[in-house]
Amino acid sequence: DQQVKQNSPSLRVQEGRISILNCDYTNSMFDYFLWYKKYPAEGPTFLISISSIKDKNEDGRFTVFLNKSAKHLSLHIVPSQPGDSAVYFCAARNSGGSNYKLTFGKGTLLTVNP
């Protein structure tokens, strides 16, 4: 039962354009959603998050949008840069009890062409 889904294994974008990475979830108990970025041979690093009570959070070139009714979130990168090429993981935290575990999607490999 995959509670966090990233249906696009890969995405290729031209430098300067917008990158949109998508994520769907099924569990209504998720209270925070996070995006992580992972370069080869490194651990995932936190990029941006959004609370379930918000619909948008922006940090520089990165914006995350949350549509609770559709159980969908997306990460927008504008403008995309070659250094953004990495695997992006969507993650969600379950607020049930005191668990606070993260559930990760399978990741989307973003390639930004110069």
Added chain:
Amino acid sequence: DADVTQTPRNRITKTGKRIMLECSQTKGHDRMYWYRQDPGLGLRLIYYSFDVKDINKGEISDGYSVSRQAQAKFSLSLESAIPNQTALYFCATSIGFGGPLGAEQFFGPGTRLTVL
């Protein structure tokens, strides 16, 4: 210096061998986690620990065991390694409460394990 370190970074072992992966953190976080990453499967939780005396199984704990030796140290053991345990293993930490600060996990650089 890295806040979350893992040793070894790379390991090749044979089927049936016992192997231990170690994780240390200087962030002062109570919570520590072990994940494995496989191509196309994302990050899956193996074990997690909310403090030294609290150890919990994750979604794929079979074939693994853990030890929380101190707040700063969390080890993952494969008692008898098998080839399908070949993967990238990550340790992570987090603060032990809710809210936005408690949501973020901080990852180590990973250990690439190959079981022949």
